[in-house]
Amino acid sequence: MTTADASERRLRGVLEAAEAASPVDAVEAVTGELGKALGAARVSFLIADLAGRSLARLTVEPGEQRVDRPGRDDGGPVRRSGQEAVQVLAFDDGPMERALREQTLACTRRDTGWQVLAPVTERGEALGLLELILPDEPDEPDEQALETVRRCAHILAFVVIANRRHTDLFEWAQRTAPPTLSAEIQRRLLPAAYTCEAAAFTLAGWLEPAGSVAGDTFDYSLGRDTLHLSITDAMGHGVDSALIATLCVGSLRNSRRQGFRTAHAASRANDEIVQHVGEGEAFATGLLASVHLRSGILTAVNAGHVQPLLVRSGRVDPLHLPADLPLGMLPGTSFHSTDVQLQPGDRLLLVTDGMLERKAATLDLISHILRTRRDHPREAVRYLADAVVAVAGPVLPDDATLLILDWHGGHQNPRDSHAGADIHAASIFHDLAV
Numbered sequence: 001m002t003t004a005d006a007s008e009r010r011l012r013g014v015l016e017a018a019e020a021a022s023p024v025d026a027v028e029a030v031t032g033e034l035g036k037a038l039g040a041a042r043v044s045f046l047i048a049d050l051a052g053r054s055l056a057r058l059t060v061e062p063g064e065q066r067v068d069r070p071g072r073d074d075g076g077p078v079r080r081s082g083q084e085a086v087q088v089l090a091f092d093d094g095p096m097e098r099a100l101r102e103q104t105l106a107c108t109r110r111d112t113g114w115q116v117l118a119p120v121t122e123r124g125e126a127l128g129l130l131e132l133i134l135p136d137e138p139d140e141p142d143e144q145a146l147e148t149v150r151r152c153a154h155i156l157a158f159v160v161i162a163n164r165r166h167t168d169l170f171e172w173a174q175r176t177a178p179p180t181l182s183a184e185i186q187r188r189l190l191p192a193a194y195t196c197e198a199a200a201f202t203l204a205g206w207l208e209p210a211g212s213v214a215g216d217t218f219d220y221s222l223g224r225d226t227l228h229l230s231i232t233d234a235m236g237h238g239v240d241s242a243l244i245a246t247l248c249v250g251s252l253r254n255s256r257r258q259g260f261r262t263a264h265a266a267s268r269a270n271d272e273i274v275q276h277v278g279e280g281e282a283f284a285t286g287l288l289a290s291v292h293l294r295s296g297i298l299t300a301v302n303a304g305h306v307q308p309l310l311v312r313s314g315r316v317d318p319l320h321l322p323a324d325l326p327l328g329m330l331p332g333t334s335f336h337s338t339d340v341q342l343q344p345g346d347r348l349l350l351v352t353d354g355m356l357e358r359k360a361a362t363l364d365l366i367s368h369i370l371r372t373r374r375d376h377p378r379e380a381v382r383y384l385a386d387a388v389v390a391v392a393g394p395v396l397p398d399d400a401t402l403l404i405l406d407w408h409g410g411h412q413n414p415r416d417s418h419a420g421a422d423i424h425a426a427s428i429f430h431d432l433a434v
Contacts, residue, residue: 013037014152018159023166026159027058034152035132038145041113042133045156046089046096048126049174050187052206052382055096055128056086056173086173100126101379103421105150107138114138116146118153120160121420124197124204124378127157154419182213185242189217189249195378196220197422200293200411201227205403206381208354208389208396215241215284216352216399217249221256225293225411228256231350231403232286232327233305240282247273248284248327262288266301266327266335273328283328287321287350293411296342301335303327306356311347311373316366319348344409347373354400355384359392377404 014033021029027045035043046055056079076089091097099106099117103126106117116132130153138145164170179187186209195204205218215234220227230252234244251272255265266288273282287308289300300308300319304326307318324335342348349369354360368387372380381402388400416422 011148011151011155014155018155018163023163024169026163027156030152030156030159031130034130034149038132038134038148040132040134042131044131045120045128045160046131047086047128047160047170047173048100049088049176051176052385054088054090054176055100056088057131058086058169058173081172084169084172088176096129096131099129105146107146109137116149118149119419119421120153120157122154122157122161123193123195123417124202124376124421125157125193125195126378126421127160129153130156150419157420180213180238182237182239182242183209185239185246186213186215186217189219189242189245191219191221194381196222197415197417198222198411199413199415200296200408201291202377202406202408202422203227203229203404204377204381205231206385206401208385208400210237210354210397210399211395212237213242214354214399215245216354216401217245218350218401218403219249219252220403221253227291227293227405229289229291229350229403229405230286231305231352231401232284233352233354233399233401234284235282244273244277244282244284244328247276248286252288261337262290262299262301263335263337266303266324267333270303270325270327270329270333270335271331274331277328279331280329283326285326285353289350291342291405291407296344296407296409298340298342298348299337300340301337303335304329306351306353309349309351309369311349311369312343312345314370314373316369342407342409344407346407347377348405348407350403350405352399352401354396354398355388355402358397360388360396360398360400363387363391377406380404 014030017029017033018026031043031045045058049056076087078085078087095106095108095117099119103119108115112133114134114137118130120127120130207216214237218231220229232248234241248269251269252265255268285305286303287305289298291298300321302321302323304323307320309316310319321338322336325333368384372383381404384402385400
């Protein structure tokens with residue numbers, strides 16, 4: 001049997017093991033199969049937490065049942081719920097954080113053997129890391145074993161995405177603290193993936209919640225030739241705010257899926273909020289936009305929201321869009337769209353007022369935007385949110401939300417990716433401390 005045949009058999013075995021297992025055990029089935037094939041002493045899936053500041057280890061050891069005990073050489077605190085347990089590994093600028101940020105495979109000598117870390121990524125969405133502990137250093141001249149690890153890590157991304165639809169296990173592992181009811185509602189309003197890479201664009205969103213959730217959302221959806229974007233901020237805090245946000249996002253998604261234009265979608269959301277809450281009783285500000293992927297024309301509606309920011313030619317300037325009333329103020333309100341021509345190399349930032357007002361106003365946001373200009377949007381949104389938390393936290397008075405779009409152009413071109421990520425767009429690691 002050739003090396004290629006052996007690799008193909010390994011990958012086939014991984015897929016078959018994932019499908020044969022229950023959704024709760026699918027990741028362990030994949031990592032266990034890979035561990036046996038490569039002779040690993042330990043194989044783990046490290047899932048990125050929702051706060052973006054740590055990893056949580058979901059572990060299996062070949063030939064053993066689920067492992068829920070600490071005490072390893074890179075151990076962290078263990079969080080348990082019934083029979084489930086995850087080991088929390090805070091980011092510390094070490095190999096794990098670097099592998100995730102840079103989207104590169106890392107190999108490090110440990111007391112227990114050689115640690116191999118491979119990003120688990122799909123279309124730029126960094127789900128976590130695949131970790132193997134091997135008894136011997138991987139043979140550098142022969143890349144076959146490491147390439148198998150990369151491929152299996154990419155397959156693992158699809159296994160996680162497919163199986164988390166059927167279980168709360170992955171969501172529980174990603175949570176550093178139990179959410180409030182309003183936070184639970186708000187979380188369901190966000191897109192399933194916070195990052196998306198395509199040939200023509202790269203985007204990423206982030207929501208840093210207030211102590212009492214304040215109704216922010218961001219959303220996107222990709223059509224054949226159109227990218228739809230939105231960022232909204234519902235009035236108030238807590239469950240009431242989350243319910244207004246639910247009406248707003250639900251209406252916008254309903255309009256989008258029926259093919260309505262951006263201005264019409266804004267009018268429908270406005271009337272839905274008025275009908276179900278009452279005239280002037282509640283409102284939401286928002287920026288709703290679509291990008292024609294072949295021409296690069298951005299069509300945007302500003303419903304009483306703060307202006308977006310455009311980074312072009314080393315400058316950061318507000319993108320002045322005529323502002324209409326917020327959604328839900330008056331029945332029958334008309335909304336107007338504005339067209340803007342994007343240029344390859346542009347970076348567009350949609351933000352909520354939690355990034356700009358109250359204590360956050362003391363932050364020199366423009367300089368931080370320029371500092372992260374060459375970072376992947378996935379890293380830039382996290383950095384900018386951390387910067388706001390540093391000056392206005394640790395408990396924010398208002399949600400801080402942003403959505404970053406990098407416009408590349410060339411919609412007809414194939415995407416340049418390997419193992420789920422465009423490594424040319426990945427961030428070069430630097431200290432993100434503010």
